[in-house]
Amino acid sequence: MSALLNQKIQAVFDEPGCDKNQGKSEKERKKGCTKQLAPGAAAGGCAFDGAKIALQPIVDVAHLVHGPIACEGNSWDNRHALSSGPTTYRTGFTTDINEMDVIYGGEKRLYKAIKEIIDKQDPPAVFVYQTCVTALIGDDIEAVCKAATAKFGKPVIPVNAPGFAGVKNLGNKLGAEALLDYVIGTEEPDYTTPYDINIIGEYNLSGELWQVKPLLDAMGVRVLSCISGDARYREVAYSHRAKAAMMVCSKAMINVARKMEERYAIPYFEGSFYGIGDISDSLREIARLLIRRGAPEDLMARTEALIAAEEARAWARLEPYKARLAGKRVLLITGGVKSWSVVAALQEVGIEIVGTSVKKSTREDKEKIKEIMGDEAHMIDDMSPREMYAMLKEARADIMLSGGRSQFVALKAKMPWLDINQERHHAYAGYEGMVKLVEEIDKTLYNPVWEQVRKAAPWELDEAAAVEVAHG
Amino acid sequence: MAKVTVPKKACAVNPLKMSQPLGASYAFLGMNRCMPVMHGSQGCTSFGLVLLVRHFREAIPLQTTAMNEATTIMGGMENIEKAILNIRTRAKPDLIAICSTGLTETKGDDVVGFLKLIRQRHPELADTAIVYVSTPDYLGAFQDGWAKATTAIIETLVEPIQIRPARSRQVAVLPGCHLTPRDIEEVREIVKSFDLAPIFLPDVSGSLDGHIADAFSPTTIGGTTLDDARRLSASIATLAIGEQMRPAAAALEARAGVPYRVFDRLTGLDAMDQFLAHLADLSGTPVPEKWRRQRSQLQDAMLDGHFFFGGKKIAIGAEPDLLWALGSLVTEMGAQLHTAVTTTASPLLERLATDEVIIGDLEDLEAGARGCDLLITHSHGRQAAARLAIPFHRAGLPLFDRLGAGDVLSVGYRGTKALIFTLGNLFLAAHEHHEVGPTQWAPPEETLRAVERATLAA
Numbered sequence: 039m040s041a042l043l044n045q046k047i048q049a050v051f052d053e054p055g056c057d058k059n060q061g062k063s064e065k066e067r068k069k070g071c072t073k074q075l076a077p078g079a080a081a082g083g084c085a086f087d088g089a090k091i092a093l094q095p096i097v098d099v100a101h102l103v104h105g106p107i108a109c110e111g112n113s114w115d116n117r118h119a120l121s122s123g124p125t126t127y128r129t130g131f132t133t134d135i136n137e138m139d140v141i142y143g144g145e146k147r148l149y150k151a152i153k154e155i156i157d158k159q160d161p162p163a164v165f166v167y168q169t170c171v172t173a174l175i176g177d178d179i180e181a182v183c184k185a186a187t188a189k190f191g192k193p194v195i196p197v198n199a200p201g202f203a204g205v206k207n208l209g210n211k212l213g214a215e216a217l218l219d220y221v222i223g224t225e226e227p228d229y230t231t232p233y234d235i236n237i238i239g240e241y242n243l244s245g246e247l248w249q250v251k252p253l254l255d256a257m258g259v260r261v262l263s264c265i266s267g268d269a270r271y272r273e274v275a276y277s278h279r280a281k282a283a284m285m286v287c288s289k290a291m292i293n294v295a296r297k298m299e300e301r302y303a304i305p306y307f308e309g310s311f312y313g314i315g316d317i318s319d320s321l322r323e324i325a326r327l328l329i330r331r332g333a334p335e336d337l338m339a340r341t342e343a344l345i346a347a348e349e350a351r352a353w354a355r356l357e358p359y360k361a362r363l364a365g366k367r368v369l370l371i372t373g374g375v376k377s378w379s380v381v382a383a384l385q386e387v388g389i390e391i392v393g394t395s396v397k398k399s400t401r402e403d404k405e406k407i408k409e410i411m412g413d414e415a416h417m418i419d420d421m422s423p424r425e426m427y428a429m430l431k432e433a434r435a436d437i438m439l440s441g442g443r444s445q446f447v448a449l450k451a452k453m454p455w456l457d458i459n460q461e462r463h464h465a466y467a468g469y470e471g472m473v474k475l476v477e478e479i480d481k482t483l484y485n486p487v488w489e490q491v492r493k494a495a496p497w498e499l500d501e502a503a504a505v506e507v508a509h510g
Numbered sequence: 511m512a513k514v515t516v517p518k519k520a521c522a523v524n525p526l527k528m529s530q531p532l533g534a535s536y537a538f539l540g541m542n543r544c545m546p547v548m549h550g551s552q553g554c555t556s557f558g559l560v561l562l563v564r565h566f567r568e569a570i571p572l573q574t575t576a577m578n579e580a581t582t583i584m585g586g587m588e589n590i591e592k593a594i595l596n597i598r599t600r601a602k603p604d605l606i607a608i609c610s611t612g613l614t615e616t617k618g619d620d621v622v623g624f625l626k627l628i629r630q631r632h633p634e635l636a637d638t639a640i641v642y643v644s645t646p647d648y649l650g651a652f653q654d655g656w657a658k659a660t661t662a663i664i665e666t667l668v669e670p671i672q673i674r675p676a677r678s679r680q681v682a683v684l685p686g687c688h689l690t691p692r693d694i695e696e697v698r699e700i701v702k703s704f705d706l707a708p709i710f711l712p713d714v715s716g717s718l719d720g721h722i723a724d725a726f727s728p729t730t731i732g733g734t735t736l737d738d739a740r741r742l743s744a745s746i747a748t749l750a751i752g753e754q755m756r757p758a759a760a761a762l763e764a765r766a767g768v769p770y771r772v773f774d775r776l777t778g779l780d781a782m783d784q785f786l787a788h789l790a791d792l793s794g795t796p797v798p799e800k801w802r803r804q805r806s807q808l809q810d811a812m813l814d815g816h817f818f819f820g821g822k823k824i825a826i827g828a829e830p831d832l833l834w835a836l837g838s839l840v841t842e843m844g845a846q847l848h849t850a851v852t853t854t855a856s857p858l859l860e861r862l863a864t865d866e867v868i869i870g871d872l873e874d875l876e877a878g879a880r881g882c883d884l885l886i887t888h889s890h891g892r893q894a895a896a897r898l899a900i901p902f903h904r905a906g907l908p909l910f911d912r913l914g915a916g917d918v919l920s921v922g923y924r925g926t927k928a929l930i931f932t933l934g935n936l937f938l939a940a941h942e943h944h945e946v947g948p949t950q951w952a953p954p955e956e957t958l959r960a961v962e963r964a965t966l967a968a
C-alpha cells in the first residue's frame with residue numbers, strides 16, 4: 039500500500055481520545071488496536087467493509103467502488119441505513135475491473151466511471167473506495183479523484199481503505215479520515231443557532247435516528263449534522279459549525295469527534311441511545327454542553343420535563359412485560375457499546391443476563407459492564423459457535439440476542455433468537471425503541487413454535503418404546 | 511438468434527454479476543465435511559459468507575487465509591499453511607478446498623507449488639484431502655467459478671481406473687449452480703426411479719437443504735463424500751446439467767473414460783422428454799408410470815397457463831444457464847423474451863429467442879425492462895421492479911428477501927408446472943392491481959365537452 043495510507047493507518051492507531059490506546063507502549067500501538075488475524079480462524083469484515091459502513095449512510099452521494107466485482111457485487115444493498123430523501127446511496131456503483139485493467143492499470147476506467155456517474159446521476163459528490171487489487175497494482179485513486187474534481191467541478195473524494203489494510207473497525211476510522219481530510223469544513227450552513235449539535239457514529243439503521251430526533255426537536259435542539267445516518271453531503275461539509283457533539287457507537291468514529299474538538303473546538307461526549315437510563319443521560323449531556331457553549335439556561339428545564347414525561351410513559355408501557363420476562367435468561371452476543379447499553383436496558387425489566395460478549399469492547403465498555411452486572415464472570419471474550427450451541431442446547435439461556443452471523447447457531451439448537459445487529463429490521467433506539475425491543479423479546483419467547491419443534495415425532499417415540507421392549 | 515453485446519460503459523451500476531471465488535466456494539459447500547477457504551483478504555470471505563447466509567438462512571462454513579498487505583507481497587505460502595493447519599485442528603474436515611481471489615492472483619501466488627511444499631513439511635496432513643482452484647475475481651462470474659471448482663475436484667480426487675465393474679448401475683450427475691437443493695433432490699428421484707445409482711457432484715442438496723442436524727458442526731454436513739467423488743471413475747455415464755458443466759464432464763471422460771451427455775436444461779416439457787428418454791436408454795428400464803402421469807399434468811398446466819403468458823413481454827437478468835432455462839420456458843409458453851441480461855459468456859446465449867443478449871448489469875436490465883410485463887432476476891432487482899412498477903419474480907442467487915430460496919423447484923415436469931403457476935399468478939395479480947373503479951372507462955374530457963357543446967347548440 040502507498041506510503042500515504044501507511045502513515046494514515048499509523049496516525050489512526052495513535053488515538054489520544056482512547057484510553058486503551060494510550061495505555062499501550064509505542065511498539066504495541068504500532069500494531070494497531072485489533073488482535074492479529076489468524077488465518078483459518080478469522081471472521082468479520084475487512085477495512086473496506088468498515089469504510090463503506092461508515093460513509094454509505096450519506097444518502098445523496100454516489101459511492102463508487104474501484105475494484106473487481108467481489109467487493110461491491112458480493113456485498114451491496116445489505117444494510118438498512120434509511121434515507122428521508124435521496125436514494126442515490128442505495129445504487130451500487132463499481133468499476134468491476136477486468137484482467138486487462140489489472141495488467142495496464144484501472145485508473146482510466148475509474149476516471150471514466152466517475153464521469154459516467156456525474157453525467158447520469160449528478161450527485162453532489164462521488165466517494166471513491168480503494169480495494170485490495172487496485173491498491174496492489176498501484177492505482178492512485180487520490181490523483182484520479184483530484185483530476186476528476188478539477189475537471190468536473192464537483193467533490194470526488196478518495197476513501198483509501200483497501201480490505202487488506204486491516205479489520206472493519208480500522209476501516210470505520212479510515213473512512214472517517216476521508217471526511218476529515220476532504221469534506222468537513224468545506225461549506226458553510228445558511229444560518230447557525232446556539233442549539234446546533236452533531237451526532238457522530240449514528241448510521242440511522244432501521245430508522246433509529248428518527249426515534250431520537252423528535253426528542254431533540256422537542257427540546258429545541260437542532261441536529262446540524264449526523265455523521266453519517268440520513269446525512270446529505272452538504273450537512274457533513276458544514277458540520278464544523280456545530281456547538282457540541284455526541285459520539286455514538288463506542289469507538290468507531292472517535293477520530294472524527296476528537297479531531298473536530300481539536301480543530302473547531304467542538305466539545306463532545308460519548309453516549310448511547312439504547313436503554314431508558316442511557317437515552318435520558320444523553321439528552322441531559324447534550325443540554326449541558328450546549329449551555330456551556332452559550333445556549334440559554336432554560337434548555338435544561340425543558341430537557342428535564344421531556345425526560346420525566348417520556349420515562350414515565352415508557353415505564354408504563356413496559357409494566358405489563360415485567361411479570362412475563364422476570365428471570366428469563368439472555369445470552370448477548372454483540373460488540374462495543376451495545377454490550378453494556380443493552381445490558382442495562384434489559385435489566386430494567388427484570389431479565390437476567392447470563393453472558394455478554396466483550397470481544398469488540400474497549401476497556402471502558404468492560405468497566406461499565408462490571409459496574410452494571412457486578413462481576414466479570416459473565417463476560418465472554420471469544421465464544422466459538424460450538425460453545426454457543428452447547429450453552430443454548432443445555433438451556434443455560436432462554437434466548438440469544440446477536441447479529442445475523444450467529445443466528446443459526448441458536449435456531450439449530452431450537453432456541454429463540456433476536457437480531458440486534460446492523461441487519462435487523464426493527465429500530466431499538468430511544469424510549470420507543472426500548473419498548474419495541476422488550477416487545478420483540480416477549481413475542482419471540484412466547485411463540486408457540488418452540489414447543490412444537492422440540493417435540494419428537496410420534497414414530498420416534500414408538501421406535502424408542504420398541505427398543506425398550508426388545509431389551510426389557 | 512440473438513446478438514451478444516457487451517456495453518462500452520466503464521461503470522457497472524447495480525451489479526447482476528457475482529465473482530468466481532464465491533461460485534467456487536458454493537460448489538465446495540456441496541462436498542461433505544468440507545471447509546472451503548478463500549485465499550485472499552478476509553473481506554472476500556466475509557462478503558461471500560454474508561451473501562450465502564442471507565440466501566440459504568443457514569450457517570455457512572467458509573474460511574479465509576486473511577491476507578494482509580505484507581503477506582500479499584511476500585507471498586501467501588505461510589498463510590495457506592497456517593490456515594490449513596488451523597482448520598485441520600479446529601474443524602477436522604475431510605476436505606479443505608481453496609479458491610484464489612483477485613488479490614492473490616494479481617500477486618501471482620503459486621498455490622499448487624505451495625501445497626506441494628506444505629504436504630512435504632506436514633506429513634500429518636495425509637488424512638486431509640485438499641483441492642485448489644484458481645478463480646480470480648476479475649475474470650468470469652459466479653457460474654464459471656462453480657464449474658471450475660467441479661472440474662478441479664474431478665482432476666484432483668477422482669481415481670483414474672480403466673476397468674468398470676460389469677453391469678454397473680452407477681452414473682455421475684454434474685448439476686450446474688442454477689439448480690437449487692430442491693431441484694437436485696428432484697433429479698435424484700428421477701434418476702433413481704430408473705434403477706440407476708447416481709453420484710451427484712457437487713451435491714448442495716445434502717448440505718444446504720435446510721435441515722436441523724443433531725449436533726453442531728464447523729464443516730459442511732452432507733454433500734458428496736470423498737469416497738463417492740473418488741469412485742466417480744466407475745460410472746457408466748455422466749449426465750451434465752447445464753452447459754457450464756461441459757468442461758467438468760469432459761474432464762471426467764479424459765481422466766476415466768466415462769462418456770457424457772450435456773442437458774442444457776431440465777425445465778420445459780421437451781427438455782424433460784429428452785432427459786427421460788436418455789435415462790431409459792441408459793438403464794434399459796421403461797419410463798415409470800409416475801413420470802408419465804406428471805407429464806400429462808404439465809401438459810394440462812401449459813394449456814391453462816398459456817392464456818396469461820401469451821404476448822407478454824418479459825425481461826430476465828440471470829447467469830447464462832438459468833437465463834437459458836427461464837427464457838426458453840417463457841418463450842415456449844407464448845411470451846416474448848424482450849430483454850435478456852447475463853453475466854458471462856456462454857454458447858447458449860446466441861441460441862436464445864431474442865434480438866440481443868447483454869453481458870451487463872441491472873442498470874441495463876432496468877433500461878430494457880421499461881414497458882415489460884414481468885421482471886425476473888435475483889433479489890437485487892426489487893428496486894428496479896418497484897421503480898418500473900411491474901411484477902417481479904425472484905430467481906437465481908442471492909434471494910435474501912424471501913423464505914425458502916433453496917426449496918424452489920423448477921426442474922422436472924413437476925417443477926416446470928410449479929414455475930408456470932407462479933409466473934402465471936403474477937400476471938393475474940398484476941391484472942387485479944390495475945382494477946378498476948367506476949370512472950375507469952369514462953369518456954375523456956373532450957368528448958364530454960363536445961357533448962356539452964352539442965347540447966347547448968341544440
